[in-house]
Amino acid sequence: MEQVVIIGGGPAGYTAALYAARANLSPVVLTGSTIGGQLSLTSEIENFPGFPESLGGMDLMDRMRQQAERFGAEMKYEEVTSVAFEPGAHRITTDRSEYTAKAVVISTGSSPRLLDVPGEERFFGRGVSTCATCDGAFYRDRKVAVVGGGDSAMEEGLFLTRFASHVWIIHRRHELRASQIMQERALKHPKIGFQWGSVVDEVLGDETTGVTGVRVRELESDGVRDLDAEGLFIAIGHTPNTDLFNDKLEVDEQGYILTDRRQHTSVPGVFAGGDVQDHVYRQAVTAAGTGCAAAMEAEKYIAENAD
Numbered sequence: 001m002e003q004v005v006i007i008g009g010g011p012a013g014y015t016a017a018l019y020a021a022r023a024n025l026s027p028v029v030l031t032g033s034t035i036g037g038q039l040s041l042t043s044e045i046e047n048f049p050g051f052p053e054s055l056g057g058m059d060l061m062d063r064m065r066q067q068a069e070r071f072g073a074e075m076k077y078e079e080v081t082s083v084a085f086e087p088g089a090h091r092i093t094t095d096r097s098e099y100t101a102k103a104v105v106i107s108t109g110s111s112p113r114l115l116d117v118p119g120e121e122r123f124f125g126r127g128v129s130t131c132a133t134c135d136g137a138f139y140r141d142r143k144v145a146v147v148g149g150g151d152s153a154m155e156e157g158l159f160l161t162r163f164a165s166h167v168w169i170i171h172r173r174h175e176l177r178a179s180q181i182m183q184e185r186a187l188k189h190p191k192i193g194f195q196w197g198s199v200v201d202e203v204l205g206d207e208t209t210g211v212t213g214v215r216v217r218e219l220e221s222d223g224v225r226d227l228d229a230e231g232l233f234i235a236i237g238h239t240p241n242t243d244l245f246n247d248k249l250e251v252d253e254q255g256y257i258l259t260d261r262r263q264h265t266s267v268p269g270v271f272a273g274g275d276v277q278d279h280v281y282r283q284a285v286t287a288a289g290t291g292c293a294a295a296m297e298a299e300k301y302i303a304e305n306a307d
């Protein structure tokens, strides 16, 4: 029987591991395949306190992992396939093994939402992307498009101006959702053009070249226009990675795990931290903070429920 099993290896999971390890709970971290979480796909982190010169996302995640391992956390690069929450002995099955734990911390994060339009799947990874920091450099002196009107879309669009000759931002309304500062930066950028009140109807391309354009439809007029773009970056929000837990824990209307202010889920001994339970802040530092709180609550729970 493990003391604590942590599901997910992003900033919340690694921080939970660090705290649980320092509490002598020998946590097992089941990282799954996206080791380091979404942060490992981010090129530069400028807002993680303590790193005034900024650092790479992968670098930050490596440091967090090493720090947790230093105190005895064990990383298992296994994919969880099912869970059975039974207070006192929660069971977690992976593609390779099975674990029983007194407490579980869920930190499985969230995944980018997709459009579900023709061409999206076909050209995914060959022109269609959800990560400008991963793929932006492929578009030097090329035209690209971003879909979305929130902070992520502005961030992606602004990042892409470093490489692309022109960036279209396609937004379904006439008003942006992004924060004021991000809006201003995007609106006045000479390389960014807005396609307002429009949705993507189709990603255009062929097998040899990949993406060649984006068919957009203006909602008011129903008029269709093909934008010249060799890349389409989708930034329309995220969905929490809760497939394993949906029918086992209480979730909100968007599927995020419901926790109280101390990271307790609806099942005793099961805690959650990071983006899987937070659609408001979604920052590395808040994920780390809730991961820490989840581990401290797990420690308390184990002590209070000792045999």
Ligand code: NAP
Binding pocket: 115, 147, 148, 149, 150, 151, 152, 153, 155, 172, 173, 176, 177, 179, 199, 235, 236, 237, 238, 279, 280, 281, 282
């Ligand atoms: P978001 O704020 O939920 O914005 C999603 C955008 O995509 C909205 O503009 C939405 O349009 C649009 N959208 C949603 N579904 C769509 C669809 N099917 N087709 C077309 N458009 C669609 O998500 P986000 O930008 O990822 O940001 C999430 C949170 O993270 C926010 O709190 C944000 O402030 C934060 N964040 C912060 C930073 C930063 O501080 N630098 C960076 C990134 C994210 P509508 O506006 O019409 O709903």
